[in-house]
Amino acid sequence: MENRIAGMIIAKRKALGFTQQNIADKLGVSFQAVSKWEKGLTYPDVELLPALAHELGTTVDALLGYPADPLTVYEERYKSEEYYWGLKPNDLCYEIMRLRPPVRPYRVLEIGCGEGKDAVFLAKNGYMVTAFDAAQSGLDKAQSLADKSGVHIDLFKADIRDWRPEQQYDIIYSSGVFCYVEKALRKEFIDSLKEHTAAGGLNVVNVFVEKPFIAVPPDREKSESFKKGWLSGELFMYYHDWLFRKNDEIIFDCMSSGTPHQHCMDILIAEKKA
Ligand SMILES: C[S@@+](CC[C@H](N)C(=O)[O-])C[C@H]1O[C@@H](n2cnc3c(N)ncnc32)[C@H](O)[C@@H]1O
Structure with missing residues (x-):
């Protein structure tokens, strides 16, 4: 064997x-x-x-x-004391602040907030933040980070595969999470986000994508959602009728499995027409 x-x-x-x-x-x-x-x-x-x-x-x-269920992996990963993703906010949070400075309490939804570093950063800067993740251990850490920072975030547990928004948001933000949306659900999922974004609002999203000249990462998950990875440019296509404020594709080195490899990521900031 x-x-x-x-x-x-x-x-x-x-x-x-x-x-x-x-x-x-x-x-x-x-x-x-x-x-x-x-x-x-x-x-x-x-x-x-x-x-x-x-x-x-x-x-x-x-x-x-x-094949590991990604949800179990995150649930376990977030149980340790230290913050797995650190506490430094994602650069996209600064882009949100640049494009929509918090001159009024913009309603932000973060999808897949993990341990809450970005949700707390945005709340500290005056945004009205709602955030969810499927990992309860991550949400618990997000809550304690919010408490320590003296801010309020509406946190709840949900699974992107069956959760859909029921209210309007000014900004919908998600980093490193859309890869868990299976191919068959992607259009309907993104359409529901677009529909629940206020006129003039933003969707700020990044997603790992496949490139023919980049080998499949050694630690790529074998779950259903990963069987059909995102294609380069696919994210942009779903937003073809919005104004692009940023559409980048970056390739970067990674050592996450102990073996050097590369990832390709598409980054989009799209604005709904007012
Ligand atoms: C790469 S982490 C990113 C976390 C956070 N956005 C950040 O940048 O620190 C992916 C996150 O997606 C969450 N996730 C994975 N599958 C999910 C699902 N089906 N529904 C909701 N969240 C999910 C995980 O629990 C994890 O927190």
């Missing part, structure tokens, strides 16, 4: 910057034991698998080479 767990432990451990000794200390085993797992000479004890997966920020299924 192919030993998939060895490669997974190495990749996840290196991506998190842990040594074999770090992992050994966390699990109460010797570093030689970790070394043997990584060489494929032995397997971790079944009873250690949940703790090992937790320390490596993944799931037992993923460690064993089964």
Whole structure:
């Protein structure tokens, strides 16, 4: 039988910057034991698998080479004390401030807010923020960040695959999340966002896209939504009838799995006609 767990432990451990000794200390085993797992000479004890997966920020299924449910991965990932995505706001938040300075309390919806760094930043700057994510552990951290910052955010748990807006927003923002919207749902999903954006409002979105000359990243998720990745330019197409304030495509280096690779991302700021 192919030993998939060895490669997974190495990749996840290196991506998190842990040594074999770090992992050994966390699990109460010797570093030689970790070394043997990584060489494929032995397997971790079944009873250690949940703790090992937790320390490596993944799931037992993923460690064993089964496609991981991305929601479970984020739910686990956000349980640690530190902020997985850090606290520095995304550059797109500054672009929102440049294009729509908070001279009045613009209604912002953030889709897939993770641990809330961007939602809290925007709320601190005077926007009226509503935000959701599918990971409760992320929402809990977003709430505590909002409390510490003395701001209010309307936070709720929802899944983009079946949630649709019911009220109007001035700005709809989402970073690193549209990749979870399956191909068949994309047009209807984006149409509902466009419909619930006020006249003159903005949709500010980035999404990972496929490029023929960029290899599929080694840690790309194998879930349904990723089977048909976003094509280069696809996001722009859905907004063909809006005014483009920004439409960029960037390629950048990444080490997230321990193996150097590249990603391509489309970035769009589109304005609904007034
Ligand atoms: C790459 S993270 C980005 C988080 C945040 N936007 C940021 O930039 O820090 C992707 C986020 O999408 C959320 N997510 C994944 N699938 C989702 C779904 N089906 N519905 C809602 N949120 C989802 C995850 O929980 C995670 O917080």
